[in-house]
Amino acid sequence: MPLNFHRPSSLREAMDLKQDLGEACHFLAGGTDLMIQRNRGRKIVGAVVDLSRLRGLDRIEPLGDGLRIGALARMRALETDERVRILAPALAEAARVVGGAQVRHMATLGGNIANASPAADTVPVLLALAAFVVVLGPNGERRVPIAELLAGRGRTTLQAAEIITHVELPRPARGSAFLKAGRRKAMEIAVVNAAVSLELDAKGLIHAARLALGAVADRSLVVADAEAMMRGQAPSPELFKAAATLARDASRPISDVRASADYRRHLASVLTERALTLAHKRLVAATTGIPA
């Protein structure tokens, strides 16, 4: 099927093109989802508006104590950027296990969000990091918590001509971790993945705990019960085990060729406990200066 290629030189032009060309026109970032969906006939793609050359949209820069990441930042950049590794280790970890090196050189953070796969690797991390997504549309800019953008398998609340321009991580998340279980170690979509972030108060009690899982529901899932249960508690193996049980109970996975629903629930529990333990170790290391 013919495809018309457009390379706008500004965000404004990109939005105008998308509005003029309508439904069959898609924004193109790395193309690692879009091109494959097109080839498989899952999406009608009559035109693309190439965002990948818009200047400055791949930048990673400080934002207060946190980070501001351009939507066009590649997985490879997230994986290797020193600030991301320190301030948001979970994000570097998730980026590192997306596809192979070739895919990571192309795949973008914005594309991973907009594609809205329930098994996306960076999305649970952004939930656990309480990230905001900055979205530009014909009527202006809005800044929304990542959770508000997710509307189900392959669906977001993005309006037709809206572009994700940035992701904001408002706070440092040194105590964060991401774990992924797949059928093999590389080049594999997650059977289940888990992202957590912990903050302690001056007394060493949990000030905030955030936990999100992938591939256990129709979208990346925040386990609010476990978050509430951990707040104000002292971190301990028992606490993390209890949180893992809540994570298992909150999961509503399907059975498919990759794994049964039962096995996915089991993984949700195991990965949650391990990720919490790892995040806690990292937080202690970051505050004491002794490496984990």
Added chain:
Amino acid sequence: MKAPLTLDVNGMRHELEVSGETTLLDALREELGLTGTKKNCLEAECGVCTVLLDGKAVNSCILLAHQCEGRNITTVEGLARPGSLSPLQQAFIQHGAVQCGFCIPGMLVTAQSYLDELDGRAPDRDEVREAIAGTLCRCTGYSKIVDAIEAEALRLNAARWEAC
């Protein structure tokens, strides 16, 4: 509808006319006759179509040719001057890393991207294996491929120390 496109491949500039849906892979093979880049899964799973885009390994099967305008593309044909072999290619021969050969162009380009990123640091065997995870060898002759890449990385590492 065909549109003009300027592609910089292996240091040469080409003026082409290709339609919007043409992949970089097809432009290289069909328009430029550079058939070293192989065509197989068309889903970025197997890596035989790997080329360097501004020095980084990418899957040419899911890139549109028009996306690559004004960027530097290197195919396996551009790894060494015509008639000669790059040190990495020589290492593949020395280690007997080639069986049927179909994955080798993609494997060489994938490995070259890794070596360039490594930039003379000491390699780690697991890291080498991970670096080529996106490029499959259906003969499953990975050991010798990894041997060859590791040997070349060690040589570059030693060369860096000698230069100090």
